[in-house]
Amino acid sequence: MPIPAQPYKGTRDFYPKNSVINQDSNTNYTIYQRYIIDTWRRTMIGLGFSEYDASIIENAEIYLAKSGEELGSKQLYNFVDKGNRSIALRPEMTPTLARMITAKEQNLRYPLRWFSIPNCFRYEAPQKGRSREFWQLNVDIIGLADNAVDQEILFVANQVMQAFGGGNNYKIRVGNRQVLDKFILENNLDSKKVQIYKLLDEWKKLGTIEKQKLSASNLTLSQNDFELCKSFVDNSKLDFDFPVNIIGDNSIVRGIAYYTGMVFEAFDNDNSNSRSMFGGGRYDNLLELFGGENLPCIGFGAGDMVLMEYLIHYKLLDGHPAFETWKKANYPEVVGVMVLDPANLGLVYKEVLPGLSQRNKTWDIDYDYSRAENKRYESLKKRGCTEIIKV
Amino acid sequence: MPIPAQPYKGTRDFYPKNSVINQDSNTNYTIYQRYIIDTWRRTMIGLGFSEYDASIIENAEIYLAKSGEELGSKQLYNFVDKGNRSIALRPEMTPTLARMITAKEQNLRYPLRWFSIPNCFRYEAPQKGRSREFWQLNVDIIGLADNAVDQEILFVANQVMQAFGGGNNYKIRVGNRQVLDKFILENNLDSKKVQIYKLLDEWKKLGTIEKQKLSASNLTLSQNDFELCKSFVDNSKLDFDFPVNIIGDNSIVRGIAYYTGMVFEAFDNDNSNSRSMFGGGRYDNLLELFGGENLPCIGFGAGDMVLMEYLIHYKLLDGHPAFETWKKANYPEVVGVMVLDPANLGLVYKEVLPGLSQRNKTWDIDYDYSRAENKRYESLKKRGCTEIIKV
Numbered sequence: 151m152p153i154p155a156q157p158y159k160g161t162r163d164f165y166p167k168n169s170v171i172n173q174d175s176n177t178n179y180t181i182y183q184r185y186i187i188d189t190w191r192r193t194m195i196g197l198g199f200s201e202y203d204a205s206i207i208e209n210a211e212i213y214l215a216k217s218g219e220e221l222g223s224k225q226l227y228n229f230v231d232k233g234n235r236s237i238a239l240r241p242e243m244t245p246t247l248a249r250m251i252t253a254k255e256q257n258l259r260y261p262l263r264w265f266s267i268p269n270c271f272r273y274e275a276p277q278k279g280r281s282r283e284f285w286q287l288n289v290d291i292i293g294l295a296d297n298a299v300d301q302e303i304l305f306v307a308n309q310v311m312q313a314f315g316g317g318n319n320y321k322i323r324v325g326n327r328q329v330l331d332k333f334i335l336e337n338n339l340d341s342k343k344v345q346i347y348k349l350l351d352e353w354k355k356l357g358t359i360e361k362q363k364l365s366a367s368n369l370t371l372s373q374n375d376f377e378l379c380k381s382f383v384d385n386s387k388l389d390f391d392f393p394v395n396i397i398g399d400n401s402i403v404r405g406i407a408y409y410t411g412m413v414f415e416a417f418d419n420d421n422s423n424s425r426s427m428f429g430g431g432r433y434d435n436l437l438e439l440f441g442g443e444n445l446p447c448i449g450f451g452a453g454d455m456v457l458m459e460y461l462i463h464y465k466l467l468d469g470h471p472a473f474e475t476w477k478k479a480n481y482p483e484v485v486g487v488m489v490l491d492p493a494n495l496g497l498v499y500k501e502v503l504p505g506l507s508q509r510n511k512t513w514d515i516d517y518d519y520s521r522a523e524n525k526r527y528e529s530l531k532k533r534g535c536t537e538i539i540k541v
Numbered sequence: 542m543p544i545p546a547q548p549y550k551g552t553r554d555f556y557p558k559n560s561v562i563n564q565d566s567n568t569n570y571t572i573y574q575r576y577i578i579d580t581w582r583r584t585m586i587g588l589g590f591s592e593y594d595a596s597i598i599e600n601a602e603i604y605l606a607k608s609g610e611e612l613g614s615k616q617l618y619n620f621v622d623k624g625n626r627s628i629a630l631r632p633e634m635t636p637t638l639a640r641m642i643t644a645k646e647q648n649l650r651y652p653l654r655w656f657s658i659p660n661c662f663r664y665e666a667p668q669k670g671r672s673r674e675f676w677q678l679n680v681d682i683i684g685l686a687d688n689a690v691d692q693e694i695l696f697v698a699n700q701v702m703q704a705f706g707g708g709n710n711y712k713i714r715v716g717n718r719q720v721l722d723k724f725i726l727e728n729n730l731d732s733k734k735v736q737i738y739k740l741l742d743e744w745k746k747l748g749t750i751e752k753q754k755l756s757a758s759n760l761t762l763s764q765n766d767f768e769l770c771k772s773f774v775d776n777s778k779l780d781f782d783f784p785v786n787i788i789g790d791n792s793i794v795r796g797i798a799y800y801t802g803m804v805f806e807a808f809d810n811d812n813s814n815s816r817s818m819f820g821g822g823r824y825d826n827l828l829e830l831f832g833g834e835n836l837p838c839i840g841f842g843a844g845d846m847v848l849m850e851y852l853i854h855y856k857l858l859d860g861h862p863a864f865e866t867w868k869k870a871n872y873p874e875v876v877g878v879m880v881l882d883p884a885n886l887g888l889v890y891k892e893v894l895p896g897l898s899q900r901n902k903t904w905d906i907d908y909d910y911s912r913a914e915n916k917r918y919e920s921l922k923k924r925g926c927t928e929i930i931k932v
Contacts, residue, residue, distance in 0.1 A: 153603055257563055282598075298886050
């Protein structure tokens, strides 16, 4: 019985678009994916960051140590290798970053401005905009506690969106754990800290004041507590002057643990895409896991699939100058080379093709000597050749 | 107890070179690796090939079906996922290619000129030039039986080496299974086919006539059989006229199974690196595994690590025009931005950095306001800044 030719559940095959006759929308994803990864890389290098990388296989303990969390258990691709080592496919890049910094902690030139574009795996139900394998831009500044770095990381996050021609169709919403904790302390809400974190964390998703009120009451917060929280959110502001896409939003919390200062999330202005596009913040406890000295860190991660949905929705791909400029720089025009006689092959490889290279063209070669020339011409045209030469 | 910060056995961490103070040779590998992958991609697109890709996780059965072979068992990273599916990390790309073609067999515009640059995993003992994770350039032309394609794939393989400034330090040695089988048939050696394949397959490695003779005798081949084989190898020739780097070599066999026509392997001219650098050939049975119709295929695969050793050995990296041109195009000069007062940060993000971008420069920002300016200057210099501005 033949083996099924489908890819593993929740993963994607990337076909070259020009090879497929009856194209479906997935056929475009190959070049869009390449565009996203290339643009991330080019933009991050331009913003003064250096690329790091590591194997997709890690020792499983670096994830399982955070036991109880979802990534440490249900969603983790963890296995035992043939040498009886407990290994895992990375579900995120931060533990790898922490491991790499710990390994050379005394031997690095701080501050580090680092980025990486790893593919990651999570065992979860595949759905629109989410698959078991995804690519993620990871950006971190390590070893700088100055508040200026909060501004720099927001500047960087905004530049990455602008590199795709993102315009003003998104907002980066900025909160701060220290401001939140000060609010809690000043209002004697310390005993209700977890409930307040939870309420604010879902504030935007709840959307209406009625739903927010109901949630507060379900969390056993009083009417007065609720009013305090509402006023706290309503009075959100940003300490520094920034482009229109970046705004203060005291409801941005990003869960209970991990972050220690500024936190932020980017959202599509179109509410039909309500998922966070990317997010991050300050976390100064990075190296705890490996027993290293702690370092101030700030960073964010952005996934490829939700960005691709955004680029498709706002028509920022085919036809948009940012995409077309990239495409033109990376994919030369294709010249059809119709070989008329096998005796000419030496000429083709030694002179014709190198000559096309010098003109920054690429080619598609047709060896179908016995076929009528007009048919061969049509066939090369269909394959995307903008010019056809006979040899 | 802290978790060890080393990467998983047999895999590599890629650190940005400029971040590491006491650099070891591995620190360079990050940028060399990026250069190899970028150059492979740019060269293959320039040669008229289209990129495909797929997940590193495959259903394990596509490897295990070829049972008995090393890749199908001992070297395979195979596991069971949380949904009880039998999965594996790809040890090579060809089964994935076969799967993808079968899935759309009637819907593809042949011939296909496809390439991919996957990372692959094999469970084997790590050693110099070999790790458990490696990257591989895979090149295939699918759906063309014409002999011209044999020439085209050799042209392509040679162009890939030339793209790295490979010069004349390697040879691509070309054999042919059909020529070999004809030799066997014409000399009535049919009953000794397996032994002859084995003898020729190790011919080059054996090196001297004494060792070759001994091996023939160990394989129970007669003195006359040996003389026939030697004469067959000595009379190697190429049917077509090609650059000096490509030569006929009837001892090139590439194992017993799989290939059906031309086969080739590239070797470093320096015998201290005796491993094959890359190899491939014609195989017309690609789709058998998935029950598809067979298609003529020809292709080759090249690994990143053995190429990197070659590039280091022949000084084709730092200082070589091919590498330096690539580096200049992809890594802008770094300008040090010394911020003198936090009040200037708005100016920095809104004007100074965008201005540097327009001049195709990148930057390294120093926020260390309280430190003496000459110290800050020295520190930015050490971090690689070619120019320093104060804001």
